[in-house]
Amino acid sequence: MTAPPSDRPLLSVEDLAVSFDTDGGTLRALDGVSFDVPAGRAVALVGESGSGKSVTAQAILRILPESNARIDRGRVTFAGTDLLTLPERAMRRVRGGRIGIVFQEPLSSLNPVYPVGFQIAEAVRLHRDVSRSQARARAVELLRKVGFPSPEERLDAYPHELSGGMRQRVMIAIALACDPALLVADEPTSALDATVAAQLLALLDELRRERGMSLLFISHDLDAIGHLCDEVVVLYAGQVVETGHAARVLDAPRHPYTRARLASAPPRISPGRRADRAARRLPTIEGSPPDLRTVPVGCRFRARCPDAVAACIDAPPMVDLGDGARSRCGLAVAADARAAP
Amino acid sequence: MSEPAPHPSDAPPAEATAPRRAPQLVQVEGLAKFFPVSRGPFRKTAFVHAVEDVTLYVRRGETLGLVGESGSGKSTLGRVILRLVEPTLGRVIFDGVDLTRLREADLRAARRRMQIVFQDPLSSLNPRLQVGEIVGEGLEIFRLASGRAEREAMVAAVLDEVGLPRAAMARYPHELSGGQRQRVGIARALAVRPDFLVCDEPVSALDVSVQAQILNLLSDLQDDRGLSLLFISHDLRVVEHMAHRTAVMYLGRIVEMGPTPDLAEKRLHPYTRALFTAVPTRGGGVRALNVLQGEPPSALDPPPGCAFHPRCPKAEPGRCDVEIPPLRELVGGSHHRVACWHPEA
Numbered sequence: 001m002t003a004p005p006s007d008r009p010l011l012s013v014e015d016l017a018v019s020f021d022t023d024g025g026t027l028r029a030l031d032g033v034s035f036d037v038p039a040g041r042a043v044a045l046v047g048e049s050g051s052g053k054s055v056t057a058q059a060i061l062r063i064l065p066e067s068n069a070r071i072d073r074g075r076v077t078f079a080g081t082d083l084l085t086l087p088e089r090a091m092r093r094v095r096g097g098r099i100g101i102v103f104q105e106p107l108s109s110l111n112p113v114y115p116v117g118f119q120i121a122e123a124v125r126l127h128r129d130v131s132r133s134q135a136r137a138r139a140v141e142l143l144r145k146v147g148f149p150s151p152e153e154r155l156d157a158y159p160h161e162l163s164g165g166m167r168q169r170v171m172i173a174i175a176l177a178c179d180p181a182l183l184v185a186d187e188p189t190s191a192l193d194a195t196v197a198a199q200l201l202a203l204l205d206e207l208r209r210e211r212g213m214s215l216l217f218i219s220h221d222l223d224a225i226g227h228l229c230d231e232v233v234v235l236y237a238g239q240v241v242e243t244g245h246a247a248r249v250l251d252a253p254r255h256p257y258t259r260a261r262l263a264s265a266p267p268r269i270s271p272g273r274r275a276d277r278a279a280r281r282l283p284t285i286e287g288s289p290p291d292l293r294t295v296p297v298g299c300r301f302r303a304r305c306p307d308a309v310a311a312c313i314d315a316p317p318m319v320d321l322g323d324g325a326r327s328r329c330g331l332a333v334a335a336d337a338r339a340a341p
Numbered sequence: 342m343s344e345p346a347p348h349p350s351d352a353p354p355a356e357a358t359a360p361r362r363a364p365q366l367v368q369v370e371g372l373a374k375f376f377p378v379s380r381g382p383f384r385k386t387a388f389v390h391a392v393e394d395v396t397l398y399v400r401r402g403e404t405l406g407l408v409g410e411s412g413s414g415k416s417t418l419g420r421v422i423l424r425l426v427e428p429t430l431g432r433v434i435f436d437g438v439d440l441t442r443l444r445e446a447d448l449r450a451a452r453r454r455m456q457i458v459f460q461d462p463l464s465s466l467n468p469r470l471q472v473g474e475i476v477g478e479g480l481e482i483f484r485l486a487s488g489r490a491e492r493e494a495m496v497a498a499v500l501d502e503v504g505l506p507r508a509a510m511a512r513y514p515h516e517l518s519g520g521q522r523q524r525v526g527i528a529r530a531l532a533v534r535p536d537f538l539v540c541d542e543p544v545s546a547l548d549v550s551v552q553a554q555i556l557n558l559l560s561d562l563q564d565d566r567g568l569s570l571l572f573i574s575h576d577l578r579v580v581e582h583m584a585h586r587t588a589v590m591y592l593g594r595i596v597e598m599g600p601t602p603d604l605a606e607k608r609l610h611p612y613t614r615a616l617f618t619a620v621p622t623r624g625g626g627v628r629a630l631n632v633l634q635g636e637p638p639s640a641l642d643p644p645p646g647c648a649f650h651p652r653c654p655k656a657e658p659g660r661c662d663v664e665i666p667p668l669r670e671l672v673g674g675s676h677h678r679v680a681c682w683h684p685e686a
Contacts (some may be wrong), residue, residue: 048548072664076633193410193575195633198619220548223620264553266582282553282582288518 009036011060011182016074017061018052025293026165033074033240034318036231037182039088042208042215044225044246047235048261050289053218054234057186060089060216061101079181097127100175102168104187109171111157114169117143117155123177142173147203169203176207183208186218201228209239222262226250231324234258237289237300240318243327254327257301260285270278299329307331361585363401366569367422367537372431374414374421379659380643389640391417393593395431396668398535399544404570405583408577408616410637414593415573419539422571423455424448435537453483454539456530459544462522466514472525473510476500479533495532502565503528503558520551527558531566539571544579556583577620581605586676589613592640592648593666599677609671609679612649625672647682 068140121135143151189197242255298313375388459465486492544552588598597610615633650661
């Protein structure tokens with residue numbers, strides 16, 4: 001694989017649709033998801049549980065459960081190669097090679113019966129033609145890189161002997177073993193305590209900048225992504241509802257879902273518990289996301305949307321709002337048209 | 342039973358004044374819980390000091406927030422207060438009665454008045470029972486309803502109070518969404534008309550938009566029923582929103598406690614400060630996150646002196662690693678206490 005031309009995105013997902021066979025019928029987990037990860041940029045994929053963010057990552061990496069999931073349509077292009085049509089042998093070289101992966105729960109991703117140094121060295125040897133001692137030296141270097149103060153002493157530790165934060169650092173070391181062009185991180189800090197999660201976010205940010213690596217960061221935490229990512233892709237019920245520059249989406253969301261979702265988080269440093277009952281109430285999104293076994297007609301957020309109008313019964317197209325911002329809402333267009341002279 | 346607790350009609354709004362002056366419903370004194378841990382057949386049994394020397398109170402109608410990271414002992418503390426776990430040392434006084442001295446039979450009456458809401462309703466609700474049976478179980482145990490018809494009416498009323506339709510009575514937990522299940526967990530606790538509710542990470546398993554619904558519900562219930570809450574969470578933001586006063590735990594001990602606005606503003610303990618700055622805010626850079634070094638030490642082998650000293654930027658050798666700092670008020674009458682030899686000024 002050659003380096004992509006700089007004007008082409010490193011990863012491009014186009015019209016991706018994935019469904020699962022369930023007892024209750026076919027569940028359309030993703031329906032026409034499209035977004036790009038430009039080279040050297042950090043893109044966040046955010047959404048609630050069931051929105052399809054992890055399924056997107058699994059489809060890109062082709063690690064969907066074989067028994068009941070299938071990719072219905074779409075294209076995933078990574079550095080000029082179509083990943084969905086790649087033979088499995090070649091895909092194995094991509095996974096853990098040019099695309100590194102970090103999952104939420106390191107304890108279930110690491111092999112409990114091998115020392116961590118061995119597991120890192122194996123990752124190196126799987127993708128590179130190096131000797132055992134070279135791979136071991138590389139493991140030491142990687143452990144130091146991810147913040148182990150005395151990596152030589154930790155090479156022979158087993159995963160269960162390490163804390164959650166340290167295990168996640170080992171996962172990052174394995175993901176970095178082959179200098180990936182893209183790191184896919186699926187909720188990498190969700191299982192960690194706040195002070196440890198902050199360390200990991202800072203580490204990811206530092207490594208990414210230092211190596212010019214692209215990052216696809218999957219999270220339900222809109223605040224964490226503001227720190228780490230350049231762009232945001234918001235998913236709702238299996239569709240992209242909004243994309244744009246991170247700061248713009250967080251400060252001035254265009255889609256009613258993004259707006260409601262941002263408002264429902266407790267405010268930072270509120271002046272303690274307000275005496276006034278009304279002031280203390282958090283804005284909520286009534287109801288719950290639709291059941292994707294029966295795909296709703298029209299806008300998928302319509303039933304919960306405070307701004308919904310009769311026209312929302314027609315499926316809204318993704319509307320380009322300029323400056324890389326897009327929103328799947330007819331009202332956003334109308335509002336912008338009114339605002340513009 | 343869904344009637345609001347009587348408020349004196351001539352008093353100012355309850356939430357503005359009641360918690361600050363209201364009598365103390367729960368008093369905890371020098372509470373400790375040590376769990377034995379076997380380290381193998383030929384080694385001495387060790388003890389995890391899950392909770393150590395905790396003294397606190399909760400007033401009527403007040404929410405005390407308890408925040409800390411995993412392993413800090415906050416969940417154990419909640420359970421020891423309810424005597425779901427027997428304390429090793431110390432006393433829990435509930436409405437004037439020392440619970441730690443009661444025999445199991447005498448504890449029954451107090452049990453009705455103290456209830457708990459768990460983090461994960463799916464694993465804390467019996468999957469084989471319908472919602473109506475789950476919520477009505479306590480009414481039966483404590484003989485609060487005189488017959489089947491009255492019990493069903495009481496269940497329907499409490500379901501209504503937590504925002505569930507009457508039809509939910511015939512559903513099983515797995516048929517409900519996460520938010521609805523947590524409403525069932527709250528209804529189960531409320532059905533027996535408690536005065537004190539321990540909420541152990543009640544919204545941690547929920548998506549943010551559903552979290553907000555449950556937080557609003559708990560606030561409303563507190564206002565309507567005058568409930569006292571111990572609100573346990575690892576999420577500082579949620580605690581800040583919910584609690585009148587907040588206690589910060591680190592490795593089994595309370596390191597700072599005070600009225601939430603004061604604690605949030607002054608952050609006297611270096612650990613409290615680190616917790617606040619570790620929460621990302623929109624727009625701030627990653628480097629602006631306070632990155633505290635290291636991770637919480639093991640409660641099996643806690644560091645000597647102040648347990649936070651190995652990670653503390655202000656640790657003073659010869660003092661912080663030797664003497665355990667007492668939880669003390671820096672300003673008399675402020676009700677803001679900190680356990681630190683070098684509190685932030």
